Amino acid sequence: MPVNSTPDQGKTPNADGETLPINELFYSLQGEGKLTGEPSVFVRTSGCNLRCWFCDSYHTSWEPTHANMSLDDIVAEVESHENAEHVVLTGGEPLIHNEAVSLLERLDDRGYHTTVETNGTIYRDVPIDLASISPKLASSAPTPDKDPKGNGEWAERHDDRRIDLDALGELVDEYDTQLKFVVTGPDDMPEIEDLVEDIRSTASSRVPDSDVLLMPEGTTREELDKNRIEVAELAMEHGYRYTPRLHVDLWNDAPGT
Numbered sequence: 001m002p003v004n005s006t007p008d009q010g011k012t013p014n015a016d017g018e019t020l021p022i023n024e025l026f027y028s029l030q031g032e033g034k035l036t037g038e039p040s041v042f043v044r045t046s047g048c049n050l051r052c053w054f055c056d057s058y059h060t061s062w063e064p065t066h067a068n069m070s071l072d073d074i075v076a077e078v079e080s081h082e083n084a085e086h087v088v089l090t091g092g093e094p095l096i097h098n099e100a101v102s103l104l105e106r107l108d109d110r111g112y113h114t115t116v117e118t119n120g121t122i123y124r125d126v127p128i129d130l131a132s133i134s135p136k137l138a139s140s141a142p143t144p145d146k147d148p149k150g151n152g153e154w155a156e157r158h159d160d161r162r163i164d165l166d167a168l169g170e171l172v173d174e175y176d177t178q179l180k181f182v183v184t185g186p187d188d189m190p191e192i193e194d195l196v197e198d199i200r201s202t203a204s205s206r207v208p209d210s211d212v213l214l215m216p217e218g219t220t221r222e223e224l225d226k227n228r229i230e231v232a233e234l235a236m237e238h239g240y241r242y243t244p245r246l247h248v249d250l251w252n253d254a255p256g257t
């Protein structure tokens with residue numbers, strides 16, 4: 001269900017009035033990370049505290065669009081996809097919303113496996129089966145030459161906010177995790193290695209190399225064709241995992257996939 005309109009659309013909030021701004025809700029295969037290939041319902045919230053220049057969900061960050069949906073309606077729509085045992089809460093940044101907590105509790109009560117796709121800047125105490133954390137590197141900054149909308153107005157705010165070691169440490173300690181880095185080229189590697197070491201020093205639990213995943217940057221097959229082999233070879237060189245972008249390989253940049 002792609003949602004391109006603005007609020008409410010006549011939806012009735014549930015008794016406690018909780019709603020979430022939903023950009024799209026669809027059934028697909030998990031395209032990224034350790035659970036790649038798993039049939040999953042994706043719930044994509046709108047709104048983000050960062051502005052990566054390459055954001056593949058432009059209408060949740062740079063120009064957010066959504067309909068406010070009640071949690072009842074979201075859960076009902078998730079349940080309508082009868083073959084899915086996995087739900088992926090993504091965005092935008094889903095953890096900026098207080099109501100994400102109630103949604104995850106309800107999904108957990110119903111026995112779903114929940115993955116949360118997060119940029120790792122916010123920790124919340126909530127039932128999450130896999131915290132899929134994608135910390136943002138310096139190369140994600142929307143500098144004037146890369147800004148998809150303006151002239152670099154977000155670059156400084158983005159850079160100030162993109163890493164919060166306390167939040168990363170808590171996420172790693174409390175949940176099963178994967179650290180999924182978007183790689184734009186070999187120059188990203190020293191920062192990834194330093195950050196992984198910083199997270200290891202901050203967290204109490206062990207962060208094995210097998211929980212560190214390198215994902216090529218790219219929103220189309222053509223873009224991925226240019227860098228997937230280089231990123232795969234970087235993963236081999238460093239002993240980290242490689243993750244494809246299966247949905248892009250299968251369906252390119254089609255919405256709702």
Ligand SMILES: C[S@@+](CC[C@H](N)C(=O)[O-])C[C@H]1O[C@@H](n2cnc3c(N)ncnc32)[C@H](O)[C@@H]1O
Nearest residue numbers: 054055056057091092093117118119134217218
């Ligand atoms: C749109 S984000 C939403 C969740 C959260 N805001 C985050 O960044 O992790 C979902 C996933 O797509 C990744 N992503 C976004 N744009 C990308 C691109 N151009 N190439 C590769 N991965 C991208 C993010 O790093 C994240 O792992």
Ligand SMILES: Nc1nc2[nH]cc(C(=O)O)c2c(=O)[nH]1
Nearest residue numbers: 028029030031090117247257
């Ligand atoms: N198929 C598919 N897998 C995904 N895994 C993470 C996604 C995301 O946008 O968070 C995503 C997505 O948008 N589509």
Ligand code: SF4
Nearest residue numbers: 048052055061092119
């Ligand atoms: S943090 Fe995630 S949603 Fe926000 S701009 Fe970056 S990739 Fe897009």
Ligand SMILES: [Mg+2]
Nearest residue numbers: 056057090257
């Ligand atoms: Mg995506």
